[in-house]
Amino acid sequence: MAQYNTTELLKVTGIKKSFGDNEVLKDISMRVGESEVISILGPSGSGKSTLLRCLTMLEKADGGEMYYCGERAMYTENGRTVFAPKPELKRIKSYFGLVFQNFNLFPHFSVLQNIIDAPYRCSAGTDRRSKRKRGSFLRR
Template sequence: MYLLEAKEIYKSFGDNQVLKGVDLFVEEGQVVSIIGPSGSGKSTLLRCMTQLETADSGEISICGQAMTKNQNGKAVYSDKAQLRQIMLDVGLVFQNFQLFPHWSVLRNLTDAQMRVLGRSKEEAEAIARELLAKMKLSEKENAYPCQLSGGQQQRVAIARALAMSPKILFFDEPTSALDPELIGEVLEIIRELAKQDMTMVIVTHEMTFAREISDKVMFLEQGNVLAFDTPEAIFSGTENARIQSFLSLLKK
């Protein structure tokens, strides 16, 4: 079963056509990485999948629920209730963590559980504490984000997303804002999630990681999908000169 089905996604900002008919299908339990040069549309694609941007045309479904359908070449969005319902299945982790700075770690993890899912304080805190233990951050529940390292903040952000029991998780360069020595601890958490068959779509520049963790890798360039294939095919088998040159530049 596909948890994410996106067909023929187009998106422009003014004259700048950023997505030029992108297809993305993700099966339950799959990890899909999206790679490609800066400005190729990776974040825009992720933002269209997660309702932070509206696609101009194309069809998107998440967990079998239609977010948009095409009508006369335009994306027509489902009603607000349906869009809200879809977002309950979606988790998002950004490059810059986006924790609430004036809230403790625990409150960052419990607020949306209570407000959006209607969980009791006790239940929300129990779930939050279990996740913090998994992130090896139990002793930090009363800390404020500014008292944590970047790697710890990102682990809190991942725990916050997981606390909402999403069916699919999207990451936009989850380690790009981190000092090199903190990247590993965040990748380790994502690796663990992959082992537990969490369905994930990950925009990343960590090529070794993408190769190791992904079931499929998408290479995006200037809004076009140049390849959507197994990591082996992309990283060692590709005959596409553009992809080869991108990968060889990274190795230098």
């Protein structure tokens, strides 16, 4: 695993996103360092969720560049948005999490399963059967 760039956990430059004729994100650039808490404020429909969805790659931005911990997750080539290659992207995606507005818990999972699924998936790697490992996540 590549060394974390801790001074610059997230860096984006020139993010653009439109829905049809409606240009929502116009050239957004920002950076997030370690231990920083950033709030994005704005009226309803101003693009807060769209920005977060672009950053978490649930939505494909129309342009710009995006780095997580110094690794390039997205860039623009000849006017088209390109994501990093799949294995790399999978690793990059494990660097961040997202808490949804309406939680989106999995109703068919138990409470325990809902809590441990994220850290378990992100770091358990090959040791998928280890109950103790799951337990240790809980104790933390």
